[in-house]
Amino acid sequence: MTKRLEGRILAGAVRSRVCSRVTAGLRAGASTPPGLLMIRVGEDPASISYVRGKEKAAAETGIVSRVEVLDLSTSEAVLLARIAEANRDPAIHGLLVQWPLPKQIRPEAASEAIDPAKDVDGLHPYNLGRLALGRPSIVPCTPLGILALLHAGRVPVAGARVVVLGRSQIVGRPLSLLLGVKADWADATVTTAHSHSRGLVNLAREADILVAAIGRPGAVTAEMVKPGATVVDVGIHRLDDPAAPKGVRIVGDVDAAGVEPVAGWLTPVPGGVGPLTVAMLLANTMEAWERACGVIGPATWMEACGLIPEGPGSGELVSGGLGE
Numbered sequence: 605m606t607k608r609l610e611g612r613i614l615a616g617a618v619r620s621r622v623c624s625r626v627t628a629g630l631r632a633g634a635s636t637p638p639g640l641l642m643i644r645v646g647e648d649p650a651s652i653s654y655v656r657g658k659e660k661a662a663a664e665t666g667i668v669s670r671v672e673v674l675d676l677s678t679s680e681a682v683l684l685a686r687i688a689e690a691n692r693d694p695a696i697h698g699l700l701v702q703w704p705l706p707k708q709i710r711p712e713a714a715s716e717a718i719d720p721a722k723d724v725d726g727l728h729p730y731n732l733g734r735l736a737l738g739r740p741s742i743v744p745c746t747p748l749g750i751l752a753l754l755h756a757g758r759v760p761v762a763g764a765r766v767v768v769l770g771r772s773q774i775v776g777r778p779l780s781l782l783l784g785v786k787a788d789w790a791d792a793t794v795t796t797a798h799s800h801s802r803g804l805v806n807l808a809r810e811a812d813i814l815v816a817a818i819g820r821p822g823a824v825t826a827e828m829v830k831p832g833a834t835v836v837d838v839g840i841h842r843l844d845d846p847a848a849p850k851g852v853r854i855v856g857d858v859d860a861a862g863v864e865p866v867a868g869w870l871t872p873v874p875g876g877v878g879p880l881t882v883a884m885l886l887a888n889t890m891e892a893w894e895r896a897c898g899v900i901g902p903a904t905w906m907e908a909c910g911l912i913p914e915g916p917g918s919g920e921l922v923s924g925g926l927g928e
């Protein structure tokens with residue numbers, strides 16, 4: 605029977621670790637609590653909901669977060685000027701600009717304007733470059749959450765054949781880099797596939813760990829999964845469903861019902877990768893604050909997300925079947 609890798613349980617453990625380190629840092633003499641500024645441009649409903657979730661989670665850990673909403677017509681120059689101001693503000697330790705952005709603003713211009721030391725989404729070329737060189741500093745939140753989940757669930761990563769479906773800047777590309785780093789917590793053999801990849805079904809079936817990050821509901825079917833493989837479902841889609849409690853059903857990129865009898869492990873949607881993305885944003889913010897204040901000395905993101913020392917054991921993280 606497929607076991608579920610319950611991201612929401614690990615996310616709770618990461619949040620409580622962040623909370624205790626914030627308390628310890630303040631006791632050790634940090635003059636301000638960690639500050640997180642999230643800039644949202646326009647009123648995209650999904651962005652509103654994501655940012656609200658991040659704000660709520662931050663408040664529970666002692667991170668002081670603020671959301672700044674700019675009008676949809678805001679120019680790139682105005683946004684960049686606001687980012688420059690936030691870069692100089694000593695009370696802001698983490699800074700992010702929520703995607704998607706309106707068409708007059710280049711996402712890469714926004715990412716590159718953020719001070720790499722405050723870039724808690726890990727999307728600045730400096731941070732992505734360090735990741736590409738195998739010396740990660742601030743790692744993008746979703747890939748970091750997936751790595752932590754695999755480790756906490758005791759899924760062997762070193763030497764595993766990993767196929768990542770998708771090469772986006774926020775998920776597929778950095779995850780492929782991260783899992784391929786030369787280190788005992790990674791060391792996977794990684795293939796990154798995309799919309800032009802040929803023979804995708806056979807390619808996917810070779811994977812010990814298959815990651816679906818393509819943005820298409822139910823696209824990963826049972827025939828693409830090697831029996832016993834670990835399947836990580838990154839996709840999030842809200843589908844209209846009159847039979848569902850609020851008329852909406854949330855599904856991932858994986859056809860969960862079809863894949864369940866084949867896979868060894870599966871991340872549920874909702875409750876899998878999503879909560880970890882938020883938890884890792886908090887961990888990245890806390891670490892940026894610790895570095896800025898010098899309160900605890902250089903901390904590692906591996907420790908922040910509960911990988912060292914040991915995170916919750918697999919017994920706490922998994923459940924027996926999708927129907928539970």
Ligand code: NAP
Pocket residue numbers: 746769770771772773774775776797798799800801804817818819820823838839840841877878879881
């Ligand atoms: P994205 O920027 O739209 O990128 C999609 C990637 O999938 C692209 O690289 C694309 O290839 C590839 N692709 C599209 N169709 C494909 C196909 N049929 N076969 C193989 N590859 C295909 O997506 P994203 O931002 O990475 O997000 C992916 C999904 O994850 C979305 O559902 C999003 O909502 C979700 N998401 C969830 C979280 C979370 O915390 N759980 C975080 C971020 C995103 P090309 O490069 O050739 O176009």
